[in-house]
Amino acid sequence: MALPRKGAGRPWAERITAMTTPQASEGLDPRLPPTRRLGVVVVDPLPVVRAGLSLLIGDRPDIDVLAEAGTAEEAVEAVRRIRRSQVVMLVGLGLDGEHDSYWLIRTVRERFPGIAVLACGANADPTAISRALFTGADGFVDKNADPVEFLQSLRRVASREMVLAGPPTEWVGAIAEGIERRRMMEMALTAREREVLRVAAEGLTARQIATRLGVQERTVTTHLTRIYDKLGVGSRVAAIRVAAHAGLVSLGTPE
Amino acid sequence: MAIRAMETFVGPARVLIVEDHPVLREVVRMACDASPFLHVVGEARTGEEALEACRTLEPDVVLLDLTLPGMDGLEVARRLRAQEDPVKILVVSGRTDDQTVFESIRAGVDGYLAKTAAVRYITDSLVRVAAGERVFSRDQERAAIAELGRLARRAREASGLTPHITPRELEILRHLGRGLTMRQVANRTGVSARTVEAHIAKLHRKLGVSNRVQALARAADLGLIDLG
Numbered sequence: 001m002a003l004p005r006k007g008a009g010r011p012w013a014e015r016i017t018a019m020t021t022p023q024a025s026e027g028l029d030p031r032l033p034p035t036r037r038l039g040v041v042v043v044d045p046l047p048v049v050r051a052g053l054s055l056l057i058g059d060r061p062d063i064d065v066l067a068e069a070g071t072a073e074e075a076v077e078a079v080r081r082i083r084r085s086q087v088v089m090l091v092g093l094g095l096d097g098e099h100d101s102y103w104l105i106r107t108v109r110e111r112f113p114g115i116a117v118l119a120c121g122a123n124a125d126p127t128a129i130s131r132a133l134f135t136g137a138d139g140f141v142d143k144n145a146d147p148v149e150f151l152q153s154l155r156r157v158a159s160r161e162m163v164l165a166g167p168p169t170e171w172v173g174a175i176a177e178g179i180e181r182r183r184m185m186e187m188a189l190t191a192r193e194r195e196v197l198r199v200a201a202e203g204l205t206a207r208q209i210a211t212r213l214g215v216q217e218r219t220v221t222t223h224l225t226r227i228y229d230k231l232g233v234g235s236r237v238a239a240i241r242v243a244a245h246a247g248l249v250s251l252g253t254p255e
Numbered sequence: 256m257a258i259r260a261m262e263t264f265v266g267p268a269r270v271l272i273v274e275d276h277p278v279l280r281e282v283v284r285m286a287c288d289a290s291p292f293l294h295v296v297g298e299a300r301t302g303e304e305a306l307e308a309c310r311t312l313e314p315d316v317v318l319l320d321l322t323l324p325g326m327d328g329l330e331v332a333r334r335l336r337a338q339e340d341p342v343k344i345l346v347v348s349g350r351t352d353d354q355t356v357f358e359s360i361r362a363g364v365d366g367y368l369a370k371t372a373a374v375r376y377i378t379d380s381l382v383r384v385a386a387g388e389r390v391f392s393r394d395q396e397r398a399a400i401a402e403l404g405r406l407a408r409r410a411r412e413a414s415g416l417t418p419h420i421t422p423r424e425l426e427i428l429r430h431l432g433r434g435l436t437m438r439q440v441a442n443r444t445g446v447s448a449r450t451v452e453a454h455i456a457k458l459h460r461k462l463g464v465s466n467r468v469q470a471l472a473r474a475a476d477l478g479l480i481d482l483g
Contacts, residue, residue: 130407133403135411136411162401169391169399172361172403173363176406179410183414187414
């Protein structure tokens with residue numbers, strides 16, 4: 001699949017095409033057998049984004065796009081069927097709902113530790129990035145990164161190098177603080193309490209939360225009261241805001 | 256580099272040198288004095304002196320050695336960056352390990368040089384930092400990012416989320432789940448029985464269990480392996 005050569009405004013296409021020598025692609029021989037090539041699973045809710053990423057990535061002689069997925073469930077299903085060893089899952093942070101991008105990152109980290117996870121976002125802020133890293137992503141690349149750098153990020157994360165491409169170096173401090181806040185929140189609240197908070201952040205009433213979690217409404221309100229105490233807040237809105245600031249929940253999509 | 260700074264030239268940058276080693280302090284001072292773009296407004300030998308000097312002299316850029324008597328250089332950097340309209344900081348340090356570079360970047364410094372850097376490079380970097388540029392090498396950025404990754408992993412494990420099982424450990428778990436003995440696992444994976452034992456001990460710790468049966472049950476619970 002060759003990228004069309006014509007068209008203005010894509011100087012990077014020429015640069016990528018120039019990267020066909022083994023030296024340029026970091027010593028990789030373009031005639032590598034499939035098992036030695038890097039396999040990528042592209043996960044993003046938007047079909048056009050998936051198509052664009054697949055074209056960009058699949059055109060490289062040392063990388064194959066193994067599968068595309070538009071939801072977290074599809075992604076897990078795709079990964080289960082993969083038998084290759086060098087695999088990267090590229091996860092857009094825009095999946096939401098009960099099985100959002102962070103659920104996917106955590107699930108892949110837990111059940112498929114051999115797969116590297118590269119999170120990507122558009123205009124993500126430090127809190128979203130901290131959350132991705134804390135949840136288990138091996139790196140983060142911003143969608144507005146230079147395409148050449150984007151591809152390099154995939155290769156680097158596959159060799160287990162931590163990658164942060166796009167966000168300025170100044171953000172390292174804010175990202176580190178975000179991770180620390182999240183850690184403290186995880187230690188302060190029990191797993192159940194975190195679950196209640198996550199569901200509450202979707203805007204459900206206590207009764208709806210109870211139905212979702214399969215417990216009594218009274219149990220939910222007890223949990224919430226304890227959560228308010230631990231977080232030092234007086235209302236559900238405040239609790240959710242604190243949780244969002246720590247990256248435990250999202251308010252709306254990060255994109 | 257100096258030429259680019261000239262485009263925003265509004266007069267020499269006012270420099271505070273924070274360095275406890277007298278010879279080094281003198282060398283840097285002389286080099287700064289020789290530059291038309293730099294003007295040394297003060298020197299400090301300890302962290303406390305540095306903070307005081309910043310308050311009274313209001314320099315544009317601080318050249319900061321990390322190893323100071325008394326208050327640690329990193330702490331000085333943090334306090335300076337915490338202020339309103341924080342001063343720019345160029346670190347010059349004998350320490351170049353990942354951890355220190357990461358903590359410095361995390362503290363918000365604008366540049367980091369090894370003490371072995373040529374003096375000319377130090378003055379050039381001071382001019383650039385004063386002009387608003389960041390002076391970090393690619394290696395330093397990668398080191399800081401690698402440390403960030405380690406921080407995330409430690410935080411994840413400390414909060415009791417499912418610990419990071421390495422691919423090798425997973426392989427061993429799967430073999431055990433199929434009923435292989437330790438010796439068979441060692442043969443299958445190509446390592447010694449003792450290594451396999453060490454991996455299993457680590458697995459027990461990571462999974463929070465104390466025997467093989469519990470390890471397999473927990474692993475199955477977490478969806479790491481299928482039993483039967």
